[in-house]
Structure formats: structure tokens, C-alpha cells
Amino acid sequence: MADASIIPDDIQRRIDEVQARMTEEVFEEMLAKAGVDPADLAALLDVLAIGITNGAWRNSCVENWHAEGRLSDGDMMRVNSHTTHGVRQRLRGWTKEFGVSASTSEGLAELAVEDADALGYRLFRWLTNPARKLATGATLGELAKTEMNLDEYVEHADQSLRGFIAQMEDKGVRFGLLRTACHGALACQQWWGHPTWPARVDRFMAMLDNPEDDQWGPSAAYRERLLPEPSDLQDRSALRATLLKEPWELGSTTADWITDAGIGYLTPLTNTSRMS
Structure with a gap:
């Protein structure tokens, strides 16, 4: 049986071509079209928080819990916005701690991958803490109900944040941050925190x-x-x-x-x- 993990040469070539076109300049243009000044650090962190929250929180088994009735549509708006707020707070604290204190986002290019690792670890610890209080008043553990459900979410958050950090290891911290910020700006225009x-x-x-x-x-x-x-x-x-x-x-x-x-x-x- 053929190894399903082997990507055919023509497919890999197309993937490489697409990735080669993904540059900081392209992301900056995409952000600008979405109403975000990519040079404005605060504005960038706003949509970055949305992108991280959507990937590591909302697009997980949390959506299944919502479909099951554990969270209403209104609950989802409150929980997602509150989680975005928490992620944004940690992003702001992280940039200050690692010396990115100016209003411009250019300082992000000076950060090392190790600095990004610290961010990913902190976000993971906070997002997956079973005692984390949600906007509904329940804790994450109470929403999950079982250890199995909680473990499912923890695994998702781990994979999502590892992918987030991997982007920075490959092409630099600012590249990875801009890419995830684009996700927040383009895929989540109806969210609190978006410029619209x-x-x-x-x-x-x-x-x-x-x-x-x-x-x-x-x-x-x-x-x-x-x-x-x-x-x-x-x-x-x-x-x-x-x-x-x-x-x-x-x-x-x-x-x-x-x-x-x-x-x-x-x-x-x-x-x-x-x-x-």
C-alpha cells in the first residue's frame, strides 16, 4: 500500500509555489484592505488576538459543544469576545515584556523564536486551564463536563498553537504574527475586536x-x-x-x-x- 503521507511531486510543487508567494508584504497588503494598518502595533494585536482565538478556541470541539446546546448563540458571542480579550491582554503583556513598546509593529521583527515559544506556552496554559472562568460564569472544566472532552480541547489547542509557533520558526516571528493576524482580519469580520x-x-x-x-x-x-x-x-x-x-x-x-x-x-x- 502506498504511503499516504507522501505528497506527489506536482502537488508539492504547487504547495511550494503558493508558500513562496506568502510574504510579509503580501500579508501587509491584505491587512490594509481589511482596514488594519499593519504598522500599527495595537491594531495588529487586535486582529492577531482574533486569529489566535478563532484557531485555538472557537474552531475546536467548543463548536460541537455549542451545537449540542451547552452554549447558546449569545453565549458564544460572550465567550468568544471574552476569550479574545484575554488573548489580547496576554499579547500586549508579551510585547512589552520582550521590548516591543513602540507603537509600530516593526519591532516584532527583532523578536526571537524563543520569545514566541514563551507566548505560545502562556496562551496554552491560560486557554486550557480547567479553572478558567468563562463569560457565562462556568469554568472550562464545567463546560467540558468530562476529562475526555477536556482532553480533546487541550489536544486541539496544543496543535493549533504549535502550528502558530511553527510559522515563526520557519520564516520569522513577524511573518508568523502577520499571517495569523490576516486570518483574524479576513475570516472573522463579525467579531468584537475587528476594526469594523x-x-x-x-x-x-x-x-x-x-x-x-x-x-x-x-x-x-x-x-x-x-x-x-x-x-x-x-x-x-x-x-x-x-x-x-x-x-x-x-x-x-x-x-x-x-x-x-x-x-x-x-x-x-x-x-x-x-x-x-
Whole structure:
């Protein structure tokens, strides 16, 4: 029987050609088109946190747990945004600790692979800690329910973060960070932390008080199918502030109503500046 791990020469050649076209300059262009200034360290860390969270957390057995009903759509918005926030905090701490304190991302090129290893280890320890408290109030261990389920997630996080670090070992730390940042910027445009999130929130706020908004469909039929607005939605100013800064602080019922109303499917009308 042929060894399935052997890649045919023509396929390997195509893979090599694609990889050869993946450069820091290409990633920078992709980020700029997504509304991210690749030279702005803070902006880069925002979408980098999204890319890491999507790969090492959301695209795992967590999605299966969501499908099983352990997490509602609103819970997923709260948990994913809170996890992104935690990853971003650790990225900011890591860059400061290893001397990248300027506002430009160019300093990332001076980091060594060993420095990246330290980041990967810290993220792994935090993400996989069974006592880590999620935005729902449950711990990771409680969400997983069993050691087998927890081990499945730990294995996924380990593989994802090892792949993240391997990119840097191959072509440099900044290359690997830019590549994962591109993933966050391009694949997760509906996430908190993305540069288009403020515009998405403003679009959502505008439709709340406009029964003729296209989002509701003809005669606002879609809104009619929703449950009555939770009381937390009545203070529009406070709601907007929470969505912008810390959507994980929303109540469960409110978060579910917002996701049911389709905030993740809105097309922002304009781009606004990123969050602090």
C-alpha cells in the first residue's frame, strides 16, 4: 500500500509555489484592505488576538459543544469576545515584556523564536486551564463536563498553537504574527475586536428603532418573530457602550436576543476607528 503521507511531486510543487508567494508584504497588503494598518502595533494585536482565538478556541470541539446546546448563540458571542480579550491582554503583556513598546509593529521583527515559544506556552496554559472562568460564569472544566472532552480541547489547542509557533520558526516571528493576524482580519469580520465592529454596532443600534430597516424584512416580519426586547435593551446608550467595550458583560437573555436579531449578519455602512 502506498504511503499516504507522501505528497506527489506536482502537488508539492504547487504547495511550494503558493508558500513562496506568502510574504510579509503580501500579508501587509491584505491587512490594509481589511482596514488594519499593519504598522500599527495595537491594531495588529487586535486582529492577531482574533486569529489566535478563532484557531485555538472557537474552531475546536467548543463548536460541537455549542451545537449540542451547552452554549447558546449569545453565549458564544460572550465567550468568544471574552476569550479574545484575554488573548489580547496576554499579547500586549508579551510585547512589552520582550521590548516591543513602540507603537509600530516593526519591532516584532527583532523578536526571537524563543520569545514566541514563551507566548505560545502562556496562551496554552491560560486557554486550557480547567479553572478558567468563562463569560457565562462556568469554568472550562464545567463546560467540558468530562476529562475526555477536556482532553480533546487541550489536544486541539496544543496543535493549533504549535502550528502558530511553527510559522515563526520557519520564516520569522513577524511573518508568523502577520499571517495569523490576516486570518483574524479576513475570516472573522463579525467579531468584537475587528476594526469594523464599531460600525457593525452602530448599524445594529440604528436598526433597533427603525421598523422599516431592510434587516427586518417586509413589514418587519422577522422582528415580529423575535421575543419581546429584554429590559437591558431599553437604555440604548448603555447597550451601545457595552457592545463596543465588553459584550461579554451582557446578560444571557440580552445576548441571545441580539444574536437572534442578526448582529453577526449585518453589513456595516462605514468603517470606524478601532476600539481602545
